[in-house]
Amino acid sequence: MAALFQVDEIEPLVGALVGGIDVDGGPTAEQERVLGSIVSNLWKRSDLKLSAVTPLSPGEAAAALVRPDARLRFCEILVALELCRHPQSENQVSEVEAYVSALRVNQVEFQVIRESLEKGADETSKDLERFYGGILPEISEVSLRDNYLRLTEPDHDLAWAAKCPNRSQRVWPGRSGGAVVVGVCTA
Numbered sequence: 001m002a003a004l005f006q007v008d009e010i011e012p013l014v015g016a017l018v019g020g021i022d023v024d025g026g027p028t029a030e031q032e033r034v035l036g037s038i039v040s041n042l043w044k045r046s047d048l049k050l051s052a053v054t055p056l057s058p059g060e061a062a063a064a065l066v067r068p069d070a071r072l073r074f075c076e077i078l079v080a081l082e083l084c085r086h087p088q089s090e091n092q093v094s095e096v097e098a099y100v101s102a103l104r105v106n107q108v109e110f111q112v113i114r115e116s117l118e119k120g121a122d123e124t125s126k127d128l129e130r131f132y133g134g135i136l137p138e139i140s141e142v143s144l145r146d147n148y149l150r151l152t153e154p155d156h157d158l159a160w161a162a163k164c165p166n167r168s169q170r171v172w173p174g175r176s177g178g179a180v181v182v183g184v185c186t187a
Helices: 007-020 029-042 058-064 068-082 090-102 107-139 142-148 156-163
Strands: 167-173 179-185
Touching: 007 029, 007 058, 007 068, 007 090, 029 068, 058 090, 068 090, 068 107
Parallel strands: none
Antiparallel strands: 167 179
């Protein structure tokens, strides 16, 4: 991908990418790791530290990236970085769309980019669940897996209780003389 960008485009490109993920209090750790890896490993610019890069606004990015191919590839990378924000954020999606608009990237091309990356992310998640589901019985506690092992039916109440900051522990007797300890929300 380094050949897709000219040497003089890398610094403004990184500045625009940093600007594009600087929402909701800044980029996530995952976004920073992915972008940092692209910058240092793919573009061989380990001298560019993301924390020292001046973020470019959508208008500044449009002025700096004039080649249509560079603009389109920028949008591809920005959407990939958008998918690295968990949970997804409306502000992040809006920011990406602001860059796409300022760069005047064809909306059809942009939608193809977004849909293909989202489809790829969905397929990757399904693959992960399938592989994890295959080994889950092997890595699960034997005494619990018959009653609690279910990948497709999450227990949202239990997940909520585990996240509750005001919780106490309750102990339920388990099979074979064991016990199950669960945090229970008291608020």
